[in-house]
Amino acid sequence: MHLICFGINHTTAPIALREQFSFDDKALPAALTSLHQQADINEVVIISTCNRTELYCHVDEDYDNGISTWLQQYRSGLYEAVKDSHYQYHDTDAVQHLYRVASGLDSMVLGEPQILGQLKTAYTQSLNAQTLGKSLGRLFQHAFTVAKQVRTDTAIGSSPVSVAFAAVSLSKQIFSNLKQATALLIGAGETIELVARHLQDNGIKRMIIANRSVERAHNLAADVNGYAISLGEMPAHLAEADIVISSTASQLPILGKGMVESALKQRKRRPIFMVDIAVPRDIEPEVGQLEDIYLYCVDDLHDIIEENLQSRRDAARQAEEIIDSQVSHFAGWMRSQDAVPVIRAIRDEAQQHSASVLDKALKQVQQGVPAEQAMAELARTLTNKLLHEPSRQLRLSAFQNDDENLLIMAARQLFNIKD
Incomplete structure (x- = not known):
């Protein structure tokens, strides 16, 4: 999945440190651009409020501590200052943390709604800075949906605690x-x-x-x-x-x-x-x-x-169940993205075969071959071209493996072949 959240908040760092590690509206665009330019970082969103600063990044598979490197370069001494106070979440843990933040479960006042507006502002700022891509874009949009579901389906915001x-x-x-x-x-x-x-x-x-x-x-x-x-x-x-x-x-x-x-x-x-x-x-x-x-x-x-806080705590337990379910849903979407390059390659190859046999069939018709005969030849040739390599790999796999053959099982599932 390759998602990272690096941050500090009101539970891990005093206000003096949070002030150092904050980005106002003027500083934020430059910070987004600078972090985005790190070699192993593809997308960036920065959330900076009085209670937290968090960096959300979509990174390369071979990511090598680019956030720490950037902090050391961008603000001298800042990484040393926050290294004992920061937290870092990866992949589904990062997703779960963001959903908890958006739903007000990680706030100083449990269930407060202001953080959701601050997340939407951070999303827009990243969009404007062109540091937002498909993965973080989908993640934050889903976080907004989850927060709305939590407020609709639980009493997290119905008992004010001020x-x-x-x-x-x-x-x-x-x-x-x-x-x-x-x-x-x-x-x-x-x-x-x-x-x-x-x-x-x-x-x-x-x-x-x-x-x-x-x-x-x-x-x-x-x-x-x-x-x-x-x-x-x-x-x-x-x-x-x-x-x-x-x-x-x-x-x-x-x-x-x-x-x-x-x-x-x-x-x-x-x-x-x-x-x-x-x-x-x-x-x-x-x-x-x-x-x-x-x-x-x-x-x-x-x-x-205290009575209202207890009501919110009860609602928070329901909210955690919603969040766990939605984290699994997003993780599934992220895994599905790994299949996209393979699907694209299969389609590209199929389209090349299709174009080749269609061109041959058109030439046959122009040369006087009956259309019905040319179409039958097209169908036969295209079928052979599309299935040649999968068939060869299945035979080779069956020849080399005595035990239960995973490739054959996968092929049955892929083509929905019943016993």
């Missing part, structure tokens, strides 16, 4: 109908953005985004149809909130017990559900002692996340 999703899940348990609820989100970073999008997907009635930088709050609010305020304006809006979810980088609490008590009075004791995702905490722990306040911190979300 802190943001867990916070919204808790909100739905407290407020069965989010369409009547108002949420105050404190912060405007990635986690709060995910929270906002989950709330929006669940039909939240209204969102208020509070952030130290009002401009960032406005940008997020515009995306999720929310309303932006500064942190200083929170006391005036806290009473409007049924749900408060906070995730900032503040070193000191942002919501104190006094501010929350004032909001509760304005709400006439209507409860507020609060989730503090921040570390250090944004909401004073004493707030949780107030009646009508349901306060959860990031540790409280662990059970929800």
Whole structure:
């Protein structure tokens, strides 16, 4: 099969090393071309993300460590740096690894879907750099199909495991109908953005985004149809909130017990559900002692996340079965490619014989030989030419072998000859 995967990822190398062995969009075309120019490497795809860099190559049968040689030449000292942290898979092991990567089974977050888009980008970049051929092209296309099947046939992606999703899940348990609820989100970073999008997907009635930088709050609010305020304006809006979810980088609490008590009075004791995702905490722990306040911190979300992770682990076992089956399917296709040159040679020879006897038959007809006689001669001559060498080899094999004759058995299978 002659496939190789050489790489490092988040489980084998620290971020400092992964940064060295990465290729951004500007560097990638040159890297693809350079590796492709190695004498024993025919096709190349390079995947480079924050969590992994992997080189997929289709190589010659006499491949002799061309990837290591290239690394030593392309980036001085890089091979020495990664030689104790890298992994290398060959043939069906390389196929299986790619399918696991595409399906999210090798990701930092089990089952995450982003890696599939990154693989498709890597495929396109290799296509543009003209380093993609029939073997890797078919392999990656099949990997995309396998990943789609895994997501369709298992629950690998149906149980989100982010802190943001867990916070919204808790909100739905407290407020069965989010369409009547108002949420105050404190912060405007990635986690709060995910929270906002989950709330929006669940039909939240209204969102208020509070952030130290009002401009960032406005940008997020515009995306999720929310309303932006500064942190200083929170006391005036806290009473409007049924749900408060906070995730900032503040070193000191942002919501104190006094501010929350004032909001509760304005709400006439209507409860507020609060989730503090921040570390250090944004909401004073004493707030949780107030009646009508349901306060959860990031540790409280662990059970929800662990439950969903277990669901993904169960789905991952199903996914592995799908992948094993599909690896066998691709291996069969690769083996079939070994027969292509033989099939082509047989067809070429048959076409030469056909052209030769047809030319002879046409000349006979032109010379006055009856067409029926010329056609019969054509059929007889072509049959003899096509079967002469196979017949000779079978007789020779039978003469030389006393035991069960594999060539004769193969001929029976090849021509579907029944006993």
